[in-house]
Amino acid sequence: MTTPDSPAGLPGFSTRALHAGQDADPATGAVVTPIYQVSTYKQDGVGGLRTGLGTGYEYSRSGNPTRTSLEVQLAALEQGDAAYAFASGLAAEDAVLRALLVPGDHVVIPNDAYGGTYRLVKKVFEPWGVEHTPADLADLDAVRDAVRPGSTRLVWLETPTNPLLTVGDIAAIAEIAHAAGALLVVDNTFATPYLQTPLLLGADLVVHSTTKYAGGHSDVVGGAVVVRDGDDGRGGTLTARIAFHQNAMGAVPGPFDSWLVQRGLKTLAVRMERHCDNAERVVEFLQSHPRVTKVLYPGLPGFRNHDVAARQMRRFGGMISFRTASVEDALSVCRGTELFTLGESLGGVESLVEHPGRMTHASVAGSLLEVPDDLVRLSVGLEDADDLVADLASALG
Ligand SMILES: Cc1ncc(COP(=O)(O)O)c(C=O)c1O
Incomplete structure (x- = not known):
């Protein structure tokens, strides 16, 4: 089934929103992914994890079936290789920054980024030795001037921005970032994957405050990172790196919050x-x-x-x-x-x-x-x- 909004020949957007990662519950046939309100799982012998949705469950910080279902749904909507759900948009941003940067690295951020993003970069990462340059990302020359080949590891693009609605050219900025050896992260909170799919335009990672349109009903706080897999520049893959940090840092959403975001996405x-x-x-x-x-x-x-x-x-x-x-x-x-x-x-x-x-x-x-x-x-x-x-x-x- 191919639709105009599915260039890769996937089912249409709403079909993915309603079905990706949401097969009927194997135990009961429930058509809606249940809220697996559980912290730990019985193992069939030491290391004998039971699989569900392609992964073995041992402890709900590492993985929970309701969260996995949301993550598969999110990856399908953004057309990424994998998605990782977080307890808030800022937790998702923090995971990306901590997973991909080390002291001495440099980041380019929009000069009208969401205030919380700026605060995180300025007040948390600057004291840890990460440098940043705010730039007008609507102006490609300003982006070229801001990147420092060799030390810029990330270009952070928010488009449209909060609150000035500034628009940056995702494909052109991806080219500039990649030419300088940097990765492109796009905050897709305002547009949502329904209106814009940055990973298909060259972005490497997408972040979301799922608190907003994804949840859609002002009843949940959440975040997500969606990844187009590739080299993380440090000898591994991007998916492995984000997955490791999601578990190692532990800012994951609970099962009910995951379920609420999943329900919101169905009607996006x-x-x-x-x-x-x-x-x-x-x-x-x-x-x-x-x-x-x-x-x-x-x-x-x-x-x-x-x-x-x-x-x-x-x-x-x-x-x-x-x-x-x-x-x-x-x-x-x-x-x-x-x-x-x-x-x-x-x-x-x-x-x-x-x-x-x-x-x-x-x-x-x-x-x-x-x-x-x-x-x-x-x-x-x-x-x-x-x-x-x-x-x-x-x-x-
Ligand atoms: C564009 C954008 N990105 C990230 C965030 C942070 O998300 P959260 O409030 O879920 O931590 C917000 C919050 O308003 C936002 O508007």
Whole structure:
């Protein structure tokens, strides 16, 4: 079965979302992967592990059938060789950084990366001797200038970025990174594998905060790393390296959280289509509003790198940021909405509004990555578009 969104001749996206890693439970026939709420497993003789989903289970930090089922599903959606689930997006990022870097190595990161990513690189890895250069990853010359052949081990790309929606060219940056001997990691949290598949464009690893669109219902915190296998540059393979660190560091999700993310992923395609439909309506409204000075949305023809987004994304997603005339205006919008709930996070079924400067990105205040204080970020949910537009109209006055 081949569909347009399955270039490798795989079943379609939703078919994979519903079936990959989710055969009926061998013990009971349950059609939904059970929540294996268990820490240890009976061994049939010393070292005699029972296999399920292709792996033997001994202890749930090392492996748990519910988590394995999610990992197989995630790998199938991103079209990677293997996926590894984590307890949060930042735990996934930390695992990638610790697995692939040693003191003296250098990383290029976006100059508008998610604040938590920047904080991790700056406050945790810099003291351990890992150097970083924030660069404008929307500008290929800036990426070329930032990489240091021989010492840059990773280029970290987030596209679109949180909260400025900056778009980077995955294929072109992969080429630059590889030419310098570095690996490319893409944070695919905003786009999701439904809208964008970085591993097919040359990226080596994808990271996710599955807390967001993957989970999709604002009820779980999780993360993931998906890998296109290859040389890890230190005499081993990328999959073996990430797998080792997942177990050695132990920041794994529990069975129930794994199950929630898996359930969310089953409906990712239909949710993303509706997120995109609603976002397009909201963008149209915001663009016509006199109190909105600028709308940031990769789908807008005038938006920087719109052509790149159109090439590498199926549609442009459910996240919108916009600028107002002043910080007071931005705060008054955040205070004034009713349907758009004031809150951090994003990618859930319900719409959220926030002030990045004082909320999600407060940790980068005063740094190179500080965001404008007149900025408002919207996570456009699945409510009726007319109601969302009416809510914003009332908040904007
Ligand atoms: C783009 C992006 N990456 C990573 C993270 C971190 O994920 P988590 O909050 O699940 O640790 C976030 C969180 O907002 C994010 O927006």
